Amino acid sequence: MRAYLIGICGTAMAAVASLLKESGAEVVGSDPFAYPPMGPLLDSLGIEVLPGWDESNLSNRQLDVVVVGNVARRDNPEVVAAQSLGIPLLSMPQLIADQFIGDRTSLVVTGTHGKTTVTSMTAWLLQYAGLQPGFMVGGVPKNFGTGYALAKGDLFVIEGDEYDTAFFDKEAKFFHYKPTHAVMTSLEFDHADIYRDIDHLRDTFRRFAKLVPKNGSLSWCSEYDILEEIAGDACCPSVPYGVGAGPGLRAVDIQASGEGTSFRIIHGGESVNTLLPMWGKHNVQNALAASALALAAGVSLNIIAEGLCLFEGVKRRFDTVYNRNGIVVVDDFAHHPTAVRETLAAARLRFPTQRLFACFHFESNTSRRRVFLEEYSRALDNADGILLTYPLVKEDSLKSGETMDPLEVLRGSRGGREHAGAYHTMQEMADALVPILRPGDAVIAMSGRDFTPLYDELFPRLDSSRS
Numbered sequence: 001m002r003a004y005l006i007g008i009c010g011t012a013m014a015a016v017a018s019l020l021k022e023s024g025a026e027v028v029g030s031d032p033f034a035y036p037p038m039g040p041l042l043d044s045l046g047i048e049v050l051p052g053w054d055e056s057n058l059s060n061r062q063l064d065v066v067v068v069g070n071v072a073r074r075d076n077p078e079v080v081a082a083q084s085l086g087i088p089l090l091s092m093p094q095l096i097a098d099q100f101i102g103d104r105t106s107l108v109v110t111g112t113h114g115k116t117t118v119t120s121m122t123a124w125l126l127q128y129a130g131l132q133p134g135f136m137v138g139g140v141p142k143n144f145g146t147g148y149a150l151a152k153g154d155l156f157v158i159e160g161d162e163y164d165t166a167f168f169d170k171e172a173k174f175f176h177y178k179p180t181h182a183v184m185t186s187l188e189f190d191h192a193d194i195y196r197d198i199d200h201l202r203d204t205f206r207r208f209a210k211l212v213p214k215n216g217s218l219s220w221c222s223e224y225d226i227l228e229e230i231a232g233d234a235c236c237p238s239v240p241y242g243v244g245a246g247p248g249l250r251a252v253d254i255q256a257s258g259e260g261t262s263f264r265i266i267h268g269g270e271s272v273n274t275l276l277p278m279w280g281k282h283n284v285q286n287a288l289a290a291s292a293l294a295l296a297a298g299v300s301l302n303i304i305a306e307g308l309c310l311f312e313g314v315k316r317r318f319d320t321v322y323n324r325n326g327i328v329v330v331d332d333f334a335h336h337p338t339a340v341r342e343t344l345a346a347a348r349l350r351f352p353t354q355r356l357f358a359c360f361h362f363e364s365n366t367s368r369r370r371v372f373l374e375e376y377s378r379a380l381d382n383a384d385g386i387l388l389t390y391p392l393v394k395e396d397s398l399k400s401g402e403t404m405d406p407l408e409v410l411r412g413s414r415g416g417r418e419h420a421g422a423y424h425t426m427q428e429m430a431d432a433l434v435p436i437l438r439p440g441d442a443v444i445a446m447s448g449r450d451f452t453p454l455y456d457e458l459f460p461r462l463d464s465s466r467s
Contacts, residue, residue, distance in 0.1 A: 007069030111185030280346025326439025377412030
């Protein structure tokens with residue numbers, strides 16, 4: 001196969017390009033933003049990345065398919081060129097389904113929160129059990145070092161995104177992934193640019209649940225009544241999971257320590273203890289979700305418990321990126337207010353005596369809107385200091401009065417006793433942080449985009465100011 005990928009440096013698109021290359025395909029693509037880590041990754045694999053978008057990039061190539069990322073609109077010059085040349089267009093999920101899932105047993109992780117961690121954890125548990133799964137995840141599991149692998153056995157694990165697919169397919173990506181076993185981690189309103197309201201999301205997840213066959217399984221977090229309702233419509237067996245007493249797969253006797261979180265897993269008549277080297281109730285729930293899929297794939301509870309102890313986490317999920325001179329900086333992908341709240345709750349368990357400074361970047365399509373203004377205020381209540389960015393807003397992308405105001409978020413929060421401010425640039429945020437941080441402090445930086453520009457400003461100055 002000779003494939004051209006439009007938007008090749010997106011996290012998922014880069015993983016697809018890498019899988020194609022590993023499977024023997026000729027791969028080239030375009031992207032105006034070949035920034036780390038995906039640009040250097042593709043370069044290391046010998047995959048050419050052209051500065052997009054330009055119709056001449058396609059004109060002199062023999063191509064079998066053009067894979068269109070959802071960054072590309074129908075008037076994209078390369079889309080227009082492909083159509084005029086008669087080259088078939090495929091969406092990324094279509095290609096994944098055709099080339100990598102095929103007739104394999106597909107394990108699909110869906111939900112508003114935790115998809116990347118659960119997918120990574122599931123792939124690791126299956127690998128630890130010797131099943132050699134294929135997988136694709138929107139992050140980099142540290143146990144593997146890459147966010148993808150070709151299947152050597154019958155299993156393929158994939159992160160099932162509810163975001164739309166391509167300009168010619170406005171349905172959720174997860175509809176393409178042919179689920180045999182699936183998990184729903186959570187469901188809250190998100191993607192305000194795609195979904196009208198929570199009912200619109202509920203209907204989408206309900207349709208997905210009905211795709212799981214009778215000989216498959218659907219696991220769901222029992223903390224969400226809306227998921228119980230959705231699971232009730234599925235034609236396959238459904239299994240709840242959660243923390244504390246109840247039916248299904250449970251975690252009890254939960255204790256946090258410096259090493260992580262210990263708990264006992266109960267499933268049917270079995271019970272086993274484990275130590276997850278992560279913190280927070282949400283990560284215990286993530287471990288249960290991954291355990292449910294591993295059980296469905298035939299892995300024993302004892303092997304699951306052993307594997308969880310050895311899970312190393314995912315880059316950009318509570319990832320320590322600086323730990324010098326008594327100051328710790330943790331990088332996290334949290335961008336929905338629930339994820340922000342849970343991340344800070346985990347930070348309190350991990351750093352029980354430290355001052356916590358929360359840095360948050362209003363960058364996602366939902367966070368840039370006022371829809372969750374009050375929820376963000378409450379989510380930040382647990383921080384001693386709060387530093388926010390002004391939203392990234394493209395000109396005319398939002399109607400007047402729709403844009404999030406970080407100053408209103410600060411006024412509504414009970415946190416920020418040590419410091420509270422909003423900043424237009426990463427340099428301004430670094431300027432505010434450097435003089436107030438002292439040994440023993442922890443900075444929790446949360447963004448669905450990339451906080452590297454902050455770190456590039458902050459870390460050298462922290463080193464020099466304390467040398």
